Amino acid sequence: MRQINRFFGLLLAVSLVGACSQEIDRSFCSSHASEHWQHREQHPQLQIEYASSGELQVQLSLPEERAILLETATPGDILAMPPQCVAQPLQRSSQQGLASLRFEAACGDQLPASLGVPLLLEYPGIEEVEVSMRTPAVRKHFIVHQQCERALFNIAEGTASE
Amino acid sequence: MQWFRFFATGQDQPVSVDSATIESEFRRHRRDVIVIITLCYGLAYVCRLALNVVKKPLMDAGIFTPEQLGIIGSTLLYGYALGKFSNGFLADHAHVGRFFAAGLLLSACANIGMGLSELLWLSALLWGLNGWFQGFGAPASVVSLAHWYSNHERGRYYGIWSTAHSIGEGLTYLGVAWLIAAPPKGLGLDWHWGFWVPAAICIFAAVLVWRFLPDRPRALGLPSVADWRGDHGAVASAAANGDVWKTQLRILAIPSIWVLALASSSMYVTRYAINSWGNVYLQEIRGFDLFDANLFIFLNTAAGILGCVAYGFASDKWFDARRPPSNLLFGLLELLPLFVIFWGPNDPLILAAALVVYGFGLSGILASLGGLFAIDIAPKRVAGATMGFIGIFSYVGAGMQDYISGRLISDSEIALRFATGRGETVVYFYDYSVPILFWVGASVLSLVLATSLWRVRATD
Numbered sequence: 001m002r003q004i005n006r007f008f009g010l011l012l013a014v015s016l017v018g019a020c021s022q023e024i025d026r027s028f029c030s031s032h033a034s035e036h037w038q039h040r041e042q043h044p045q046l047q048i049e050y051a052s053s054g055e056l057q058v059q060l061s062l063p064e065e066r067a068i069l070l071e072t073a074t075p076g077d078i079l080a081m082p083p084q085c086v087a088q089p090l091q092r093s094s095q096q097g098l099a100s101l102r103f104e105a106a107c108g109d110q111l112p113a114s115l116g117v118p119l120l121l122e123y124p125g126i127e128e129v130e131v132s133m134r135t136p137a138v139r140k141h142f143i144v145h146q147q148c149e150r151a152l153f154n155i156a157e158g159t160a161s162e
Numbered sequence: 163m164q165w166f167r168f169f170a171t172g173q174d175q176p177v178s179v180d181s182a183t184i185e186s187e188f189r190r191h192r193r194d195v196i197v198i199i200t201l202c203y204g205l206a207y208v209c210r211l212a213l214n215v216v217k218k219p220l221m222d223a224g225i226f227t228p229e230q231l232g233i234i235g236s237t238l239l240y241g242y243a244l245g246k247f248s249n250g251f252l253a254d255h256a257h258v259g260r261f262f263a264a265g266l267l268l269s270a271c272a273n274i275g276m277g278l279s280e281l282l283w284l285s286a287l288l289w290g291l292n293g294w295f296q297g298f299g300a301p302a303s304v305v306s307l308a309h310w311y312s313n314h315e316r317g318r319y320y321g322i323w324s325t326a327h328s329i330g331e332g333l334t335y336l337g338v339a340w341l342i343a344a345p346p347k348g349l350g351l352d353w354h355w356g357f358w359v360p361a362a363i364c365i366f367a368a369v370l371v372w373r374f375l376p377d378r379p380r381a382l383g384l385p386s387v388a389d390w391r392g393d394h395g396a397v398a399s400a401a402a403n404g405d406v407w408k409t410q411l412r413i414l415a416i417p418s419i420w421v422l423a424l425a426s427s428s429m430y431v432t433r434y435a436i437n438s439w440g441n442v443y444l445q446e447i448r449g450f451d452l453f454d455a456n457l458f459i460f461l462n463t464a465a466g467i468l469g470c471v472a473y474g475f476a477s478d479k480w481f482d483a484r485r486p487p488s489n490l491l492f493g494l495l496e497l498l499p500l501f502v503i504f505w506g507p508n509d510p511l512i513l514a515a516a517l518v519v520y521g522f523g524l525s526g527i528l529a530s531l532g533g534l535f536a537i538d539i540a541p542k543r544v545a546g547a548t549m550g551f552i553g554i555f556s557y558v559g560a561g562m563q564d565y566i567s568g569r570l571i572s573d574s575e576i577a578l579r580f581a582t583g584r585g586e587t588v589v590y591f592y593d594y595s596v597p598i599l600f601w602v603g604a605s606v607l608s609l610v611l612a613t614s615l616w617r618v619r620a621t622d
Binding site: 115135137140147148149 | 585
């Protein structure tokens with residue numbers, strides 16, 4: 001009987017610890033969108049233009065010191081596309097400490113219904129990425145963070161001088 | 163069968179001879195009836211509309227696709243159509259307090275289950291059953307009104323009870339949205355709470371109904387309300403006439419009734435498209451947050467109260483009780499704002515104004531297509547059957563709309579998948595252009611059908 005009690009006590013403790021750590025995670029994820037502007041320049045920003053003609057324009061901007069991580073990257077490391085999409089070579093440029101990696105891709109008549117962004121998995125040094133994607137119907141702006149299950153929307157538009 | 167007897171209305175009791183007791187009992191029960199059916203039917207709505215508010219969080223979490231949400235949403239409308247039909251018959255034989263309370267309790271259970279289910283078949287089953295349970299409320303309320311208010315006062319009390327729709331929609335589109343919306347506008351609770359809190363509200367409502375909604379006056383030892391008020395109808399009730407069944411069947415041979423049923427069904431497509439998908443559209447495409455999007459939808463339902471009243475006034479006073487000119491007027495008031503809502507500027511004030519005008523026009527024309535005009539055309543003694551026939555058409559149209567809209571939205575899906583150390587985060591992009599054409603097209607069709615009845619006159 002005592003062992004059963006101990007087991008349930010342990011289970012309760014583990015549940016509480018689990019619940020509390022989830023609570024910390026939730027609290028960070030629920031507030032981060034409004035605080036992200038404070039460190040926006042330190043993290044990668046991904047812009048995707050998805051045209052109805054099946055053409056994609058992709059640009060990844062990130063601080064130069066982080067761009068070292070992507071020195072040998074290919075378009076597929078930034079955006080995983082279906083086989084029918086043909087990507088142009090990656091173009092790199094740098095300005096005021098900000099590196100920019102750009103490429104275009106053409107997917108023909110068969111518009112891709114799914115695109116992948118492997119950055120966060122392949123480069124664990126990247127904790128979060130701010131994404132802006134425009135389709136013919138809608139533009140969405142959000143953050144994907146390693147610690148958060150879901151994308152974070154409603155990003156506050158503050159500035160560093162605020 | 164013990165439980166069946168439990169829900170049955172009581173036997174007629176000998177009428178009390180003490181007139182003071184009769185007077186005080188009638189006053190107490192009549193006060194309870196109108197307060198309880200209005201409040202609790204309004205509260206019941208929260209359990210009916212909860213899914214509409216949490217659709218976007220469910221889509222964002224990748225739990226259900228729009229097509230799956232369309233399937234789930236449509237089962238409620240089919241269940242409700244069936245419930246309105248079957249429960250109407252049952253309510254006539256029931257202790258309405260127990261009957262309505264059971265419906266609320268079962269609806270609460272379905273909502274609790276919905277908060278736990280991430281399986282399509284289970285959610286569709288629960289939501290379909292919820293539709294049927296939700297169908298307990300209206301017949302029980304109407305039967306209560308019939309038993310406790312006499313012919314010459316029932317219209318007023320029916321009007322008071324009708325405000326329950328707006329109370330319920332307001333509570334859902336503002337209250338439930340407040341629970342789920344991100345801070346600072348809301349509490350930022352998980353989508354599950356969007357079902358569980360409504361369930362708690364419905365349990366509370368069930369307790370109130372159980373405690374305060376009485377059985378028929380005769381079952382309580384009181385005279386009928388007609389005797390008490392001295393307000394007897396001039397015509398014998400339809401049920402007493404053996405030809406009612408034949409007359410009911412005759413409505414199927416009236417072409418205008420079929421046209422009206424199709425017009426109502428098409429208008430229900432737009433009505434439920436805006437109610438079910440409108441807030442998702444406003445969040446997905448127009449970029450409003452969950453709370454603001456639901457606030458916009460609330461505005462259209464609130465304007466609906468005025469629309470109903472204005473339609474009756476306009477058709478009686480301006481068009482000499484001819485419904486077709488009012489149908490055209492209110493149909494245009496419903497249709498034109500849709501162009502602003504879907505293709506107009508993103509200005510919140512303009513959008514709010516468009517939704518108010520839309521809600522005003524919609525309620526007016528719906529009051530006609532599913533009620534006033536239908537009763538004008540049909541033989542008066544089978545008005546109930548006519549309403550039932552048009553009601554079934556309308557809700558089947560609404561149900562089909564939910565699935566078709568979900569399917570069309572799903573077909574446009576573009577998924578952006580982020581592989582992370584925790585698994586996968588997916589952001590979906592949808593295009594509403596085709597569903598919007600379907601929704602606006604349904605309104606155009608409804609208006610054309612309703613206007614085609616321009617020369618149809620009321621029958622006796």
